[in-house]
Amino acid sequence: MKNKILLAVLAIGLMSTLFYTQTNLSQNLKTQVLIDISEKTNPRSETLQSYNYEIISQEKNTIKLDENEEKNLTIILQNTGKNSWDISENSKNSLYLKSIFPNETNSNIYDKEEENWQSPILYKISDKNGKTEIKTNETLTFEFKISSPKNAGYYKEKFGLLLENKKLLRTKTLDFDILVKGNYEDSYSYEYSNPIMKDNYLPNKEKQIQIKLINTGKTPWYKSENNYAYLQETNTKTETILSEPQVLPGKEGTFLVNIKTPSETGSYEKQFVFGIKDLKTFDSTPINFEMNITNKKVALTFDDGYGEIDPFIDTLNEHNVKATFFMLGAVAQNQPEQMRRIVADGHRLADHSYNHPDFRTLSREEIVWQIEETRKIMKDITGVDPAPYFRYPYGASNQFSNSVVEENGWKWIHWTNGTGDYQHHENSAAGRHQTYFYATLNPPESSIVLMHIISKSTLGALPDLIKWYRENDYAFVTVDEL
Numbered sequence: 001m002k003n004k005i006l007l008a009v010l011a012i013g014l015m016s017t018l019f020y021t022q023t024n025l026s027q028n029l030k031t032q033v034l035i036d037i038s039e040k041t042n043p044r045s046e047t048l049q050s051y052n053y054e055i056i057s058q059e060k061n062t063i064k065l066d067e068n069e070e071k072n073l074t075i076i077l078q079n080t081g082k083n084s085w086d087i088s089e090n091s092k093n094s095l096y097l098k099s100i101f102p103n104e105t106n107s108n109i110y111d112k113e114e115e116n117w118q119s120p121i122l123y124k125i126s127d128k129n130g131k132t133e134i135k136t137n138e139t140l141t142f143e144f145k146i147s148s149p150k151n152a153g154y155y156k157e158k159f160g161l162l163l164e165n166k167k168l169l170r171t172k173t174l175d176f177d178i179l180v181k182g183n184y185e186d187s188y189s190y191e192y193s194n195p196i197m198k199d200n201y202l203p204n205k206e207k208q209i210q211i212k213l214i215n216t217g218k219t220p221w222y223k224s225e226n227n228y229a230y231l232q233e234t235n236t237k238t239e240t241i242l243s244e245p246q247v248l249p250g251k252e253g254t255f256l257v258n259i260k261t262p263s264e265t266g267s268y269e270k271q272f273v274f275g276i277k278d279l280k281t282f283d284s285t286p287i288n289f290e291m292n293i294t295n296k297k298v299a300l301t302f303d304d305g306y307g308e309i310d311p312f313i314d315t316l317n318e319h320n321v322k323a324t325f326f327m328l329g330a331v332a333q334n335q336p337e338q339m340r341r342i343v344a345d346g347h348r349l350a351d352h353s354y355n356h357p358d359f360r361t362l363s364r365e366e367i368v369w370q371i372e373e374t375r376k377i378m379k380d381i382t383g384v385d386p387a388p389y390f391r392y393p394y395g396a397s398n399q400f401s402n403s404v405v406e407e408n409g410w411k412w413i414h415w416t417n418g419t420g421d422y423q424h425h426e427n428s429a430a431g432r433h434q435t436y437f438y439a440t441l442n443p444p445e446s447s448i449v450l451m452h453i454i455s456k457s458t459l460g461a462l463p464d465l466i467k468w469y470r471e472n473d474y475a476f477v478t479v480d481e482l
């Protein structure tokens with residue numbers, strides 16, 4: 001399904017922040033910046049002491065700019081370094097502001113390296129009151145003019161300070177957000193790109209709805225504080241800010257909307273509108289997301305970890321499903337990045353012993369070691385405790401092992417729908433069919449599906465079996481919600 005929205009009226013927002021990449025000293029009104037003049041002969045610390053300034057004041061009000069309009073801006077800089085600034089007309093060491101004010105769509109991209117500044121405009125710094133030298137602790141008032149870009153929308157204006165040689169000084173940027181009025185229609189639009197517009201949830205849960213939109217307009221979307229792109233829930237007016245720092249035209253942006261699910265089962269409509277912070281008004285076609293509140297639940301579980309874990313995480317993420325990974329301690333040691341990803345992406349990491357012994361053959365000490373050693377490894381790697389969720393290798397247990405496991409505070413999790421997928425390491429039609437068939441075979445209201453990372457067939461079957469569970473009103477849960 002596709003929605004297209006168009007946003008109305010734009011204003012101009014103007015803010016300033018000075019950045020120093022190694023040390024962001026950003027404050028609200030008073031922003032300090034350290035100027036590295038990049039003279040390689042000077043020890044860095046000395047250089048930093050020599051060139052230093054603060055912004056005493058600058059324009060803070062919202063200014064509306066039409067397309068092709070020009071605007072005067074004023075900033076007051078205080079020299080807080082040791083060196084005097086010679087800003088006379090013929091100074092060899094004058095300071096400049098260099099702008100990358102965008103005049104074309106997509107030109108407002110600054111990728112942290114001075115070489116990639118685009119559409120540069122150079123402003124030689126002078127003092128409104130005619131001062132030609134600014135000594136330590138003195139201030140100057142600098143007026144300069146900006147002109148709006150062709151297209152309406154939000155832009156990032158970046159300025160850096162230069163010396164006479166006009167080499168841009170990396171890391172010293174004045175950062176403006178600029179919002180330009182005009183014909184907004186070309187600037188902001190999107191298409192809905194979620195794989196699903198409806199999902200099942202358990203009652204009374206804190207959950208996250210994932211909404212993906214493709215930026216089909218001409219202006220990038222940002223996450224930054226003054227001009228962020230957001231989804232607003234129509235009823236509550238709650239805003240959810242874009243997840244990515246920047247979404248260029250043609251790219252996909254994600255909004256992770258936190259919700260509390262209703263206590264009664266049934267169907268609920270959530271409605272969202274897309275917006276850009278500080279736009280005075282906008283007109284957008286709402287995005288409708290259907291929440292089906294159900295008591296049926298399924299935990300997709302993946303065991304062991306031999307093989308490639310990433311494609312499983314990718315597929316689950318793509319379908320907005322959280323799953324449980326019963327991993328071996330030995331696997332966790334070998335694939336620490338994947339363990340961290342499991343946790344970071346909101347899945348549940350659980351304990352499946354260190355190296356997959358048959359627990360019916362183990363002593364008390366061996367049982368405890370297998371589980372606790374794995375727990376320690378996982379905690380060290382991810383910072384997250386897999387306890388109390390444990391699954392027996394082969395699902396094999398006896399009364400003795402159960403008593404030891406339980407005495408140590410662990411809950412062992414079996415399954416309702418085993419798939420036998422470890423028989424199919426490769427991705428084959430027969431293997432996919434087997435996984436799908438058993439995963440969806442008469443599942444109870446609280447279903448636990450057992451699958452294995454080793455099976456590429458299972459990876460292949462995953463989208464279809466997710467679809468089946470979703471269409472059959474099951475909420476996807478991790479083992480802690482069973």
Ligand SMILES: [Zn+2]
Binds near residue numbers: 303356
């Ligand atoms: Zn296993």
